[in-house]
Amino acid sequence: METIKIALAKGRLADLSIELFEQIGLKFTSYHEKSRKLMFTSDDGHYELILVKATDVGTYVENGAADIGVAGKDTLLEAGVDVFEVVDLGFGRCRFAVAGEPGVSLNQYHHLTVGTKYPKITNDYFKAQGKQIETIKLNGSVELAPLVGLSDVVVDIVETGSTLKENNLVIIENMMDISARLVTNKASFKTKDEKIRPLIDQVKSIVDSKGSVTNES
């Protein structure tokens, strides 16, 4: 029997996705047992779950190592993966913003430097505005960059806004809203449609009926 492989991002996104799948009757009892396992089979034996790093979900799905995945719009955009984005799940909501020290204006710089974990999204954003910038790729603690003179501003995810506030930074420009998306491999969408389409439809109807699949929003 051919199974459907689902790639999820380890951690909170996986927990919320499993919660959603359970609402449509797709159970992964073994996922709830504490372990370091990275692969789980659904109770009905028709689905296999793989846990990967958030930034890799799109890669697994694009290459067909997974038929379906759940990933943040941020990681999908940054990876530039070629997949079908089929449902906005409404959880994992946050936004991208340009942030800097209070009083800073983007127009004051001839040569703007931007610290970010997301160089592709940053370049695409400023390029669309016809602005030339230099990105400085960071892997975390991005908010430090303007404080220590590594970059003029940062492009980062803002969820509650606490990290910016506690580091005395402010939003200069809101860029876009992001949330978790259900994605499928392009070939699987056609060849395995009798299994994938009902899953998508059920997920969609839950998201549509609740506005969001969790209490979060």
Ligand code: PRP
């Ligand atoms: C993310 C993001 C911000 C913070 C935003 O960082 O890069 O730093 O969360 O959340 P807030 O608006 O609710 O404060 P993450 O926690 O992934 O840590 P990192 O900086 O080490 O990547």
